[in-house]
Amino acid sequence: MRSYAKVHVLHAGELTYDQSLAFKELDVIPPVHHRSKEFQQKVPVSSYLIEHPQGNIVVDTGWHEDIRTNPKKHLGEEIYQFIEYKLPEGHSVKEQLAAKNLSPEDIHTVVITHLDVDHISGLKLLSKAERFLVSEPEWENHRDESKEKWYKGIDFEPVKLEKIPFGPHQLGKDLFGDSLVYLVFTPGHTAGHISVLVRVEAGWVLLVSDVGYAEKSWKEQILPGITVDDELAFQSLQWVKEFSELEDCVVAIANHDPNIQPTVY
Numbered sequence: 001m002r003s004y005a006k007v008h009v010l011h012a013g014e015l016t017y018d019q020s021l022a023f024k025e026l027d028v029i030p031p032v033h034h035r036s037k038e039f040q041q042k043v044p045v046s047s048y049l050i051e052h053p054q055g056n057i058v059v060d061t062g063w064h065e066d067i068r069t070n071p072k073k074h075l076g077e078e079i080y081q082f083i084e085y086k087l088p089e090g091h092s093v094k095e096q097l098a099a100k101n102l103s104p105e106d107i108h109t110v111v112i113t114h115l116d117v118d119h120i121s122g123l124k125l126l127s128k129a130e131r132f133l134v135s136e137p138e139w140e141n142h143r144d145e146s147k148e149k150w151y152k153g154i155d156f157e158p159v160k161l162e163k164i165p166f167g168p169h170q171l172g173k174d175l176f177g178d179s180l181v182y183l184v185f186t187p188g189h190t191a192g193h194i195s196v197l198v199r200v201e202a203g204w205v206l207l208v209s210d211v212g213y214a215e216k217s218w219k220e221q222i223l224p225g226i227t228v229d230d231e232l233a234f235q236s237l238q239w240v241k242e243f244s245e246l247e248d249c250v251v252a253i254a255n256h257d258p259n260i261q262p263t264v265y
Contacts, residue, residue: 004201005180007265008049008100009253012062012093015118016042016084022213022256024223031081043256045118047093048207049100050198054176055108058097058129059196059207060255061122063087064150065094076146079117094125104128109175111183112156113209114190115142119255120150132156135185138192141228161185166197168232168239186211186240188233189224195240200265203248207255211236214257218244 018034019041020026033040050057066074067087075085090096094104107129112120115138123132132154139158143151161171167184172194175181182197189210196207211233212218218241227233244252253260 003180003199005053005198006051007198007200007205007207008051009260009262009264010047010049010062010093010096011044011262012047012087012091012096012122013045013067013118014042014086014088015045015256016040017082021082021225023217024225024227026225029082029225032084041258043213043258044260046253046255046260047096047122048196049097049102050181050196052108052176052181054178055130056102056106057109057111057175057181058093058107058126059111060113060119060209061093061110061126063092063118064122064125065092067121074121075117092125093122109133111175111194111196112138113195113207113255114138114193115147115151116190116210117147117150119209120147123151123154127154133159133183135159135183135192135194136161137185137187138190138194141191159183166243167195168235186236188227188229188231188236191228193236195236198265200250202265203250204243204246205250205265206240206243206252208240208252209255211240212254214254215252215259217254218252 045062047062048059104126105128110129110132112134136158164172171185173183180199184195186195198205218237
């Protein structure tokens with residue numbers, strides 16, 4: 001059995017929004033295109049396939065295919081006005097897994113970093129996966145009736161946080177107990193936000209999710225436009241910055257960084 005994992009970076013859709021959603025600069029985030037073109041950002045909605053010796057893992061699910069035909073119903077009126085969305089044919093997480101000769105039944109674990117729509121929209125595409133994980137603080141503090149339509153019928157296992165060697169609070173979960181994949185508690189954007197740390201052949205790959213929206217977020221310590229706790233969000237950003245500078249960190253990847261292209265680590 002190999003002593004490392006592999007990470008496939010997938011773009012499971014696109015998103016356009018006012019840049020203040022990604023980088024905190026306004027007290028109130030305006031709807032998409034409310035400001036001029038220079039303030040708009042087009043970014044990927046990322047998902048990740050992790051090949052682990054004990055089974056395949058998917059981190060976050062991107063857009064559901066329903067967004068192609070009935071986006072307003074799928075997203076809801078409030079979200080619909082704040083973003084533009086796109087899911088090209090062949091780009092849903094299920095379609096990209098099929099291109100790799102994988103079906104949802106071949107997925108051992110689906111990890112959701114937090115319960116925002118662009119991370120859980122495609123959950124039901126993977127409903128036949130073996131198990132679904134979200135952090136216990138996220139499940140207790142960030143779920144509500146407005147999100148239920150995206151995860152209804154999914155049997156989540158809320159993960160209790162344990163001591164681990166990584167993260168701003170050294171809390172999370174060694175997913176398989178072999179030090180290859182860690183769920184790392186990085187709160188601030190949401191109450192139970194987690195990042196995912198993966199040991200690949202060349203070193204560590206850190207899947208930052210929305211601790212920051214791009215590399216400049218942690219390099220310049222720019223918070224996401226939406227946070228539940230600025231102090232915790234800064235602590236998480238600072239930890240990402242410090243970890244990304246370690247010699248054995250191959251890359252730190254934000255979910256919506258337009259400079260990150262689909263690849264394999």
